[in-house]
Amino acid sequence: MAGGAAINVFKFNTGGLPKETLNWKLWFAVFAFGLMGAARGVDEGLITGVFNSHAFKQSVGIDDLGKTELASVKGTISSMVQLGSVAGALFAFVVCDRIGRVWATRQLCVLWILGIAIFLGNNGSMAAVYAGRFIAGLGIGQTCVVGPIYLSEISPAPIRGLCTCMFTGAVYLGIMLAYFANWGTSIHMADSYNRWAVPTSLHLMFAGIIFLLTFFQLESPRFYIKQGKREKALEVLCKLRGLPATHPYVLEEITEMDFAFQEEMEATRGMGWKGLFKEILGIKRNAYRLFLTNLAQNMACWSGGSAITVYAPDLFKLVGITGQQQSLFSTVVFGVVKFVAAIICALFLVDMAGRKRSLIIGIVLQSIAMFYIAVFLNLVPIAENSHFEPTAGQSRASTAAIAFIYISGVGWALGWNSGQYLLSSELFPLRIRGICSSITMAMHFICQYAVNRALPEMLLENGLGPHGTFYFFGVVSVLGGVWVWLFVPEAAGRSLETIDKMFDLPWYKIGLYGRKFAEEYDREQERIYTDEKKEAGVVVSHNETA
Structure with missing residues (x-):
């Protein structure tokens, strides 16, 4: 099969891949589209620093609000990008499937730049702040659909996890640079307009770089297959793999794409948009995939x-x-800790240890961290208490709590933050991949909007309080870990087309037995292919003798 074993990064064993496939065109495409992850990362890393600038609060007239009212406004401003991203994620599948992955990237960059420009030029208008962040969200929301889809579609199966995790690595690159920008301006600039505008310009830099890089990229061959342009798909695939059209690896990969798409088309011929949604919701295996990816976003x-x-x-x-x-x-x-953790995850875990194992390791670390912080805040009245004088033991416990915030970041980078993108980009068949990824990412941003909007008020004493909030996060993390172990399938090293075979099993067996079932199917197909070659060889030999 065109899948193969996952790459061993320590020995750089190519897992059965022809060495030509690991060429500069592939890595350049991975870099260009992976960089889109920075869109989300920059915003998450910047916005609290921007809001904490007295100059920003004074310019929009919220510097004299009470604690509760300020928490509400802060939650709304912070989450406005997520609200726009819901619409952006849903819009992404339309442009992704109509105009292609490359042109979709160009238009999302334009929206992203426009929104940030309105935000920077708000001139004291809260309406402009909200509108600018919402419009930026329309672009940023599309990155989480377009980027992972493109990366999963162009990557050879043994390194698909590595390539897709470049997107999550860029999320942390954006976060890290945003944190550095906030810290640097707090040291070297007076609290004026530039104090929050200079860090915010990171958005414009990344959007501009990504926009320019698209003019040097190839369209996804799977997009051309969906458009009925097989020759163009083969041409692009050859360029990405660095191999001729007659090479067995290329022929096998293009045949798999052809077969999977034709099979989908035969099953849904003449159904149109109504048929597309019927295919998603009416076919149990597809509905279950959508349920899996959306529940993963909630968890x-x-x-x-x-x-x-x-x-x-x-x-x-x-x-x-x-x-x-x-x-x-x-x-x-x-930010540095999370970035390093994301690189480790991409290089050594998602393809070698597997998606599922990496996800569970991350969730375990995150759960331990959340419960420690919750217990600490419950026992030591340090939160929002400037007059509290801790004992030596409490100071050590406080240092440990700070360390556990870092550990929670490592767990998040190794686990959910990588897993959620891999699941949405890998599990769906080609015909419904765009729309299902869009629906899943819309759910992602709905949940992000909800938690970012709620957290400032959850932390208040009339909410869950600081310790109650972390207990809540810890319980959800544990539930998520159990659910992943029981129900999430392992897709490491499998081609996008053969992942479909795991869903032939009953839903309650897919998580525990799906990979084994798919491997048995692969062995059976390999045996049939070998037998056919032997029979063909016998026929040729007989004809030559005659």
Whole structure:
């Protein structure tokens, strides 16, 4: 099969891949489309620093609000990008399937730049702040659909996890640079317009770079297959693989794409849009895939990982960091830790250890961290208490709580933040991949909007309180880990077309037995292929003798 064993990065064993497939065109495409992850990362890393600028609050007239009212406005501003991203994610499948992955990237960059420009030029108008962040969200929301789909479609199966995780790595690159920008401007700039506008310009830099890089990229061969342009698909595939059209690896890969798409088309011929939704919801295996990916988004967001990223400066203060600059510096370290964890995950876990094992390792780390922080905040009254003087033991416990925030970031990077994108980009058949990925990413941003909007008020004493919030995140993390172990299938090293075979099993067996079932299918297909070659050889030999 065109899948093959996952690559061993330590020995760089190519897992059966022809060496020509690991060429500069592939890695350049992975870099260009993986960089889209920075869109989400930059926003998550920047917005709390922007909001904590007194100049920003004064310019939009919210500097004199009470604690509860300020928490509400903060939640709304922070989550407005997520609200726009819901619409952006749903719109992405239309442009992705109509105009292709490359042109979809160009138009989302335009929306992203337009929204940030309106936000920067708000001139004291809260309406412009909301509108700008919403429009930016229309572009940012599409990145989480277009980027992972393209990366999964162009990547050879043994390194698909590595390539798709470049997107999540870029999320943390964006977060890290945003944290550095907030910290640097807090040290070197007075609290004026430039204090929050200069970091925000990171959005424009990334959007501009990605837009320019698209003019040097090839369209996805699977998009051309869907458009009925097989020759163009083969031409692009040859360029991406660095192999001629007659090479067995290329022929097998293009044949798999052809066969899978023709099989889908035969099953849904003449149904149109109504048939497309009927195919998603009316065919049990497809409905279950959509259920899996959407429940994964809920579990991921409500485990608290993304919310900690957005509100990191405030949460470090809760566990004992004092002073604005010290809090921002702690977020810089947090960003570096998460970025390194994402690189480790991409290189050594998702393809070698497998998606499922990596996901569970990350969730376990995150759960332990959440419960420690919850217990600490429950026992030590340090949160929102500037007059509290901790004992030596409590100070050590506070240091440990700070460390566990870092550990939660490592867990999030290894687990849910990588897993949620891999699941949505790998599990769906070609015909419905775009729309199902869009629906899944819309759910992702709905959940992100909800948790980012809710967290400032959850932390208040009339909400769950600081310790109650972390207990909540810990419980969701544990439930998510159990669910992943029982129900999420392992797709490492499998081609996108053969992943479909796992869903021939009953839904309650897919998570535990799906990979074994698919491997048995592969062996059977290999045996049939070998027998056919032997029979063909016998026929040729007989004809030559005659």
